Amino acid sequence: MYNFTYHRASGLRQATNLLGKLDEAKLLAGGQTLLPTMKQRLAAPANLVDLNKVEGLSGIELQGRALVIGAMTRHAEVASSPVVQQAIPALAHLAGLIGDPAVRHMGTLGGSVANNDPNADYPAACLALAATIITTKRKLIADEFFTGLFETALMPDEIVVKVSFPLPKKAAYEKFRNPASRYALVGVFVAKRPSEIRVAVTGAGTSGVFRVPAFEEALKKRFSPKALDGLGVPADGMSSDIHGGAEYRAHLVGVMAKRAVAAAME
Amino acid sequence: MSATGIGAAVRRKEDYRFITGKGQYTDDISRPGQTHIHFLRSPHAHAKITSIDTASAKTMPGVLAVLTGADLAGDKIGNLICGWMIHSKDGTPMKMAPHPAIAHGKACYAGDPVAVVIAETLGQARDAAEKIEVDYEVLPAVVDPAKTQEAGAPQIHEVAPQNTIFQWHLGEAAAVDAAFASAKHVTKLDIVNNRLVPNAMEPRAAIGEYDSGTQNFTLWNTTQNPHVARLVIAAFVGMAPEHKLRVIAPDVGGGFGSKIFIYPEEVVCLWASKKVGRPVKWVCERAEAFLADAHGRDHVTHAELAFGEGGKMTALRAKTIANLGAYMSTFSSSIPTYLYATLLSGQYDLPAIYCEVDAVYTNTVPVDAYRGAGRPEATFVVERLVEVAARELHMDPVELRRKNFVKSFPHQTPVIMNYDVGDYDASMRKAMEIADVNGFAARRREAEKRGKLRGLGYSTYIEACGIAPSQAVGSLGAGVGLWESAEVRVNPTGSVEVLTGSHSHGQGHETTFAQLVSERLGIPIENVSIVHGDTDKVQFGMGTYGSRSGAVGMSAIVKALEKVEAKAKKVASHLMEAAESDIVFKDGQFTVAGTDKSAAWADVALHAYIAHKFTGAQLEPGLKEGAFYDPTNFTFPAGCHICEVEIDPETGSTTIVGWTAVDDFGTIINPMIVEGQVHGGIAQGVGQALMENAVYDKDGQLMSGSFMDYSMPRAENLPPLKIDTTVTPCPGNPLGIKGCGEAGAIAAPAAVINAITDAIRTENLAMPATAPAVWAAVRAAAPALAAE
C-alpha cells in the first residue's frame, strides 16, 4: 500500500466537498474492493474519504411500493433483514450469496453498485427490479446507471446515497458461483413487475450486466420456465476465461434463467 | 490401553497454544535491529537481463542495501541444488542447470527473483524496489511440458538440450512388450495430472541473522527439515560451515511438502544479514507464494494396461513427461521417478511393468514434492486404468480388482518395491459395506428421477511411506540417508524430554510422540515434552515428509527408550540392592521379581542423577540416551476409498454425496489425529480432482495466481466423511506403524474421477473436473446417454 491521507467525513456535504477539492480522492465504503487493490499497489489514491461515519447513509425502509436501502448498508444486514425478506425475498437471498461472512459484514450496497464489477450480484438486482439509484446530485434509473465494465454514470464528486427498489410481484435470483472467487460466473435475476418482466444477467457479458429482451418477451407471454425452451443468448458477447468459456456462459444464462423463473413461481 | 497411551484419542497438546493465539511462527519473531527485505521478481517468464540500475533505489528513504545476482556471484554464494541424482537410460547424469538464489543474466520464470531491497520497513523496501530499473530482453517462453522438447522450442538452459533433464526408465521393456503382444485386451489412457499450488495456511518466512562477534549465522525458517536446510546451505550454497549455522523452525503452519525445499529467499536473508550487519526478515505474501513456493504434480502421461484371459492383468506400461519447472528444486528429480514409477503396480499382482519418464524444464515455477509426491500420480494412472478396463471388459470393477489383488506377502513387484504385508480385499469389503454399494442402483434411479446423474468410483491405492531405508535410497541416487534420530532425556524428577529429528508442522507430534513415551515409561503424558526444529538442540535429523515421522521417527524413539529402560534398570538394581536381571519394569514401577520391593520411576530417575547408590566405576550417572533408526524397508499403507457423486447435467456441477475411506495404516497411535490426517488428505485430493489448477498462459504468466482464480476446496465441497480402518501391523518397525499423512491425497483424485466418469458414461475427462469440463464431457457423451 502506498501512503495516502485519510479523511473521515461526518456528512454528505463534507464528503462531496472533500471529493471535489482533493487530488485523486476516493470514497471508502466497506473497503472490500478498494483496500485489496490498494494493498496490491494496483490503486493508489492520494486521499481516502471515509463514508463509514456519515449519518443516515445506512438503513432499510419500506416507502410505499418501494424498498429503499441506504448506500452504506452492509450485505449481511440486507440478507438478514426481515423487511427485505418480506418485501423482496430474492434481494435478501442475493445479498446472502455475496462472498463470505467477512465480506458480507463489511461490503456495502453503495460500494457494490458504484464499483459495477461485471461479476457482482447487486447490479443484476438493480437492473431487473428497475431500481433507482439516488445520488447526491440526482436520481438515475439502473438502465442508465450501469454503463460498462466497472463503469457507471457517476461523476467524480457524486456519491450514491441510496437505492430504491420498486416491489416486484415475483422475483428470484439464481447464481452460479465462480468456484474460486465466489462472485457470479453467471447470475440471473428475473423480476415480474406490474408492468413488465425483466431478466438481468451478471457475470457473463463482456460489457457488464445486461438484460435479455428475448427472454423477457417470452416470459411476458407465459411466466414459466418452459417459455424459455429453445431460447438462448449468443456466445458472442459472453466473456471467456479460465473458469468458463463463452459458450458455457451462454448456456448457463439459459439454465439459470429457467431456474430463476421456477424459483420466482414458488 | 491406557487413557493416554498408544491407541488413545488424546486431544492434541499443542492445540492450546494454537487456539489461544500463542503459537510462535517465524513471523511472530522480531529480532533486535531487524530489517525487512523485498524481492523484486521478474514479470517475464523468460528474459535476458541486459542491465539492472539500482542507483536511484539506493537513495530511497530507509534503504540499507539493494543487491543483485551479480553481488551474489561476487560473494561466491553457491547455487541451489537438487539432491537426488537420476541417470538417463543412456547412463548420462541429469542435466542440473545452475540455480542462483537471485537470477543473474537471465530470468527463467515469472517470479524469478532479480534483485532485493533491504530497508528499515517493508513499505520502504517495496517503494525502493519500484525504483530499480531492469532492462529485459524478452525471450519466447514455453510452459507446456508436452511441447518443451520439440525442436524449435525456446531453449531454457544451455546444459539441457531440448529442455530435457533426463530420460529415465524403470522395469523390463521386453517382458512388457511380449505381454502386450499376446494380450486379450488392452486399455489405454491419456492422462494429465494437473499442476497444483500448495497453499499452506502459513506462508513461508525467514529471518537471517549474522553475529559478527562469533561469525555465527542463525536462520529462523518455515522448514519441514531444519537439519537438511542447514546441510545444503552450508555444504552446497557455502554460506557458512555447518557448525556456524543454526537453523530454527519454530511453529510451522502446514507444509504439504512445499516447506521441505531449500529456497532462494532463506539463502538471501542469511547472506544479506551479513552484508547489512543486521537481521533480515522476509515473510511471503499470499500472492507472492503462488510464484515463490514450489508447485506440485504436472505430469502428462500415456498409459496402457494389458489383460490376459478372464481379466487377469499381465502388464502395464506408461510414458510420462514430468514438468520440473524452470529450475530443479531440492528433491524434484526423485518425485516423478522413484516415488512414482515404483508404485505403478498398485495393489495388483502385475507380472511386468515398464515406465519411461522424461523430466523437462519449462518457464514455470519449479515443481517438487506436494502431499503424496509421485504416489498420487501413480495411483491416478493405475486406478483410472483399472476402472476404465472394468467398463471396457464389462466386469464389475470390484471383481476385476479382487481378481488381481496381491494376496500373498511379501510380494516383490517388478518395480523395486517389496510389499511386506496387507489385506486389500479386507479394506475393500469393509468400505463397500459402509458405503452401501448394494443400495447404489436404487440411489442412482432416484437421482435420475430428479434429473441428476449419479456415479460411484473406487480407488484401491497403495503408497510407499516410512521414507526410507538409507542404503536403498542411496543406491537409487539420493544424496542423503533417510533414517531418523531421537534422544530421550530423563530429568532428575522423572519428567522426560524427547528430541526428535522429525518435525511437526501440523501433524501433532507433541501429542503422539508423548503418547508413546507415556505408555512405555508409565508416566503421565503431561510429564513428556517433545523438542524439535532447532539444529542447536536436536541431534541431526531428516525432517518430516513422506509419512515418515511415525514409522521412522517414532521407531528411533522406541530404540532410545529401550536404552533408557535398560539403564534405568541398572540404576534400580543398585537402588534396591538386587540383581539387574531380577528387575522388572512395568507401568512406571520397578520391582524386584519375587519380592515386594519396588521403586517408582521418579525415584530411579533421581538416583540416576544424584548417583549416591553406585560408584562411577559401576555405572555412569545420568539418564539420557540417543538412537538412530534406519528402516529396513518402506512401509505400505493401502486402502479403499469409495466416492459417490451426483452431477447436474445442465451445469456440469459435481456434488460429492458420499465418501468412504477404509485405510490400513498398521498400528494407530491416535485415531483422532489419524482421522484428521485422512480428512485433510481427502480434501486436498478432492481439490485436485474438482477445482485446483495452476494455469499458465502461453507467455508464461500464471493465470490462476491468487485465490480469486485458484479454487481451493471448501467444507461445502465435501460430504460427511465415513472413515474406518483395517489393521495389518507393519512387520518392519517396532510399533507396526505404516503412516497416514498422505493417503487421502493419494487415494482421492482417482476415486472422484472414477465416480464422475461412471455417472456421465465417458472417460474423456481431465482433472480438474470443473463444471464446464464436465458439462462439455456430458454433451460430447450425450448420444451414449440417450441410447441407454
Ligand SMILES: Cc1cc2nc3c(=O)[nH]c(=O)nc-3n(C[C@H](O)[C@H](O)[C@H](O)COP(=O)(O)OP(=O)(O)OC[C@H]3O[C@@H](n4cnc5c(N)ncnc54)[C@H](O)[C@@H]3O)c2cc1C
Ligand atoms: C473475497 C471477496 C468476495 C466477494 N464476493 C462477491 C460476490 O460474490 N458478489 C459480489 O457482488 N461482490 C463480491 N465482493 C465485493 C464486495 O461484496 C463489495 O460489494 C464490493 O467490494 C464493494 O463494496 P464496498 O463497500 O466494499 O466498497 P469499497 O471497496 O469501499 O469501494 C468500492 C468502490 O466504490 C466506491 N464507492 C463506495 N461507496 C460509494 C458510494 N456510496 N458512492 C460512490 N462511490 C462509492 C469507492 O470509492 C470504490 O471505488 C467480494 C469481495 C471480496 C473481497
